[in-house]
Amino acid sequence: MFSPEEYRQRLEKILEREKFLESEPGPLEVVMESMVNIFAGIFQQFGHVFLITAGLLVTAGLLVLLILVLGKHKLPLEREGVGKGRTGQYYCPDSALAASKEAAAAGSYSEALRLLLLGLLLQLDEKGIIDYRHSRTNGEYLMQLRQKKFPEIARAVELFYLYEKIWYGRGYCSRHEYERGLQLFQYLQQEAGR
Numbered sequence: 001m002f003s004p005e006e007y008r009q010r011l012e013k014i015l016e017r018e019k020f021l022e023s024e025p026g027p028l029e030v031v032m033e034s035m036v037n038i039f040a041g042i043f044q045q046f047g048h049v050f051l052i053t054a055g056l057l058v059t060a061g062l063l064v065l066l067i068l069v070l071g072k073h074k075l076p077l078e079r080e081g082v083g084k085g086r087t088g089q090y091y092c093p094d095s096a097l098a099a100s101k102e103a104a105a106a107g108s109y110s111e112a113l114r115l116l117l118l119g120l121l122l123q124l125d126e127k128g129i130i131d132y133r134h135s136r137t138n139g140e141y142l143m144q145l146r147q148k149k150f151p152e153i154a155r156a157v158e159l160f161y162l163y164e165k166i167w168y169g170r171g172y173c174s175r176h177e178y179e180r181g182l183q184l185f186q187y188l189q190q191e192a193g194r
Contacts, residue, residue, distance in 0.1 A: 124145075156188055
């Protein structure tokens with residue numbers, strides 16, 4: 001967990017990443033610019049009737065373009081190293097691990113395991129290995145790891161399986177299962193750091 005100021009600083013750091021900076025126009029922007037040029041030629045040739053109709057179409061097209069361009073720069077809260085916990089609290093990789101240890105110390109091993117997995121996902125996102133989004137499934141994360149040829153995929157599968165069995169299955173986690181999850185987490189954390 002971190003303060004609003006730390007959270008703001010993290011978001012600013014994220015927005016400085018290459019993928020959020022200005023870039024070359026994409027195919028949609030090129031098409032939209034071509035449409036504007038075509039309509040400008042039609043306006044000159046056919047006069048006011050076309051001007052009004054085409055003006056409305058161009059305005060609608062530009063609004064769509066504006067929405068798409070602005071949508072690229074929108075940053076949902078659950079992105080980029082900031083994960084939302086069950087209590088509505090936001091975590092970064094380190095705070096998720098600390099919260100996991102606290103939950104384990106309190107005997108809440110299921111919650112501790114869930115926070116371990118969240119911390120791992122956030123760390124993998126920070127390293128650019130996966131693209132974390134709160135709405136993605138564990139299967140989608142495993143698919144991303146396979147696509148990146150993550151060397152410890154078998155351990156990742158085991159951790160995800162352990163989590164799903166406990167979280168979606170019987171609903172409780174023994175200390176032994178938590179410790180196995182922690183061991184898997186540590187292997188995966190080391191591999192992500194390389």
